[in-house]
Amino acid sequence: MARIVVVGAGVGGLATAARLAATGHQVTVFERADTVGGKLGRYVHDTPAGSFHFDTGPSLLTLPELFHDLFEATGAKLDEYLDLAPLDPIVRHVFPAGGPALDSCADPVEFAARIGAAFGDRAAADWQRLWRRAARVWHASARDILRRTVDSPRDLASLAWRVGDLAAIAPGRTLRGLGRRHLSDPRLRMLLDRYATYTGADPRRAPAALVAVPYAELTFGGWYLRGGLGTLADALLTRCLDLGVVVRTGATVTRIDAAGGRVHGVRLAGVTGPVPADVVVANVDALTVYRDLLPHARRLAGLADRSLAGFVLLLGVSGSTGLAHHNVFFPRDYDAEFDAVFGDPGRGVRARPAADPTVFVTVADDPMARPAGHEAWFVLVNAARQGTAAGAVDWRRPGLADAYADRILAVLAERGVDVRDRLLFREVRTPADLDAATGAPGGSIYGTAGGLLRPANRGPAHGLWLVGGSSHPGGGLPMVTLSAQIVADEIGPAW
Structure with missing residues (x-):
């Protein structure tokens, strides 16, 4: 059994803590805020008419099977904690200069029909052709990238890419370029460009491989959690507490101790002496880790x-x-x-x-x-x-x-x-x-701007790991949840 400290109680930190506790580790989470959830924030405004409740972070849940897997891995059922409501439309797109709006949905055939009704048969055929390419990119990414550590460009280069996968991923091509190559209607190009912003990037510079993002959303569906997306943080906190995780809010980690190339614990603001740990999982931005908590010039250089x-x-x-x-x-x-x-x-x-x-x-x-x-x-x-x-x-x-x-x-x-x-x-x-x-x-919502290569989950000191939207495999609730699975699997069970 390892003594594990998780720095930050965002979705990535809580998900990692729950997975590790379920396999027998002793886990403590330190969160500087007074509440958990990180960017999965909430706000309540009271008026004479009644209370208004807002999600101030993510408002859409995609790839729900990842969350089912997370809860099952910790000995629970997702439906016991959360009430998922499918959305149709997932998004209503309203374009300039008038004309029809376009409602996206999780049925590729139906969505193509909606495109055809709004923009014509050629636009629908263009989208279906792009969709076949997007499917190849998604399956290659899901198979080779999203569920494993990727520590360097060498790791990507060493993957046994199939020729068809490489052709679809189009290394060196941008998402904007992909849209212009495949989509004749400027409104569909605009719709595709928007998905670069899901990773915080400019579509004119973002890699064409990000076509996998709309594929995941429009194939597996978009979901709302009744009561708000913030209920996910509540559910993860409950799982952690039930599994014996100690969660301390209002506790700011100021440094990670890593003398001799391995972690030994963390330092807390206002607390004399270290908190010992065999493993530290940082669910904070990689820039904060390598600038403030464990200064590391080489790792910091790539985060500008x-x-x-x-x-x-x-x-x-x-x-x-x-x-x-x-x-x-x-x-x-x-x-x-x-x-x-x-x-x-x-x-x-x-x-x-x-x-x-x-x-x-x-x-x-x-x-x-x-x-x-x-x-x-x-x-x-x-x-x-x-x-x-x-x-x-x-x-x-x-x-x-x-x-x-x-x-x-x-x-x-x-x-x-x-x-x-x-x-x-x-x-x-x-x-x-x-x-x-x-x-x-x-x-910055997603840490570094979008791309295939994010800061590695494996830190420069033995026993240091990074999870969350600024690290591999990227931002958004599903990717953050996958980062937790990757790290928990790499740390392994206590027995």
Whole structure:
């Protein structure tokens, strides 16, 4: 039996702790916040009309079989803890210049039919051809990458890729390039580009292999958890406690002790002396690990390319607007948005708030989320991270957040959804707020920008492991859950 310390009680940390405790290890989790869940945040706003409940992080669950596997591995059933509701549409896409919206769904034949009805037979045939390629990429990734450690480019190069897999993955091609090669309709290209933002990346630079992301979502479905996605954190915490895991909130780890090339424990703020451990699992951003907890210049050097962040409005809306659960309102010029969000430091172009951004609106049809006759809106736009460098924006600048919130509401009005005279309240969350609340450097949602190679799960000291969205295999609830499985399997059972 090993003494294991998990740093951070996000989904990756809790999932790893539960798996390790179920195999006989002694596990303690230290979380600096007062609540668990990490980026799977929640917020409640009380009004005379009643309480509004918001998920302030992920709003969609995909690949539910991974969560079934997680709970079964810890001796429980997912359905005993969570109430999964399938979504159709998964996302409603609203394009510029009017025209029909496109509702995505988990039936590939039905989705192709919807594309054909909205955009014509050629567009549907294009999408089906792309889908066959996406399937090859997904199966190759699931088989060779997503369930095993990938510590270096050499590991990727050494995989026994099939010729057809390599042709589909198209090393060196971008997601934007893949869309232009396969999709003649600009609206479908725009839809495909959006999936680069799932990994915090610019589609003009993101690898074509990210076509596996829409394949997973639109093949295995999108799900909502009744009561909100935050109930997943509650369920994982319950599993951990039932398995004997010690979970300490309000406990900040300031350093990982690793003299002689192996971990010995951690140091806590305000506590004299070390907390001994045979193994340390870090569920914090890799940048934080290698900059602050265990300084490591070589590992830190590869973490400068940060993912995009998000600017969020939490709105209490009176009446019903008839929106889907997830809605995407695209801009006229998608490239202008990416130019603004990422900037171009090489040409001296600073990042800035996008004037005409894509706007994501989540409206859960859940009586537990809002009072009767009202809606709780989670509004998200892509944003540059917090900071003063050329690729960042100082969101703490007085007046900026409120002015940009006004701009986003005006953009929604221009796109046919004006709720400014129906607001009971609005709350603003900037990348600076995410940084402060979760320790995500600069408020970057996914750590480093998307790609096939993320910071390795295996740390530079024996007994150090990394889990979570900033490490392999990447961001999003399913990938974070897979990172926990990879690490738990590598550590192995106590017996």
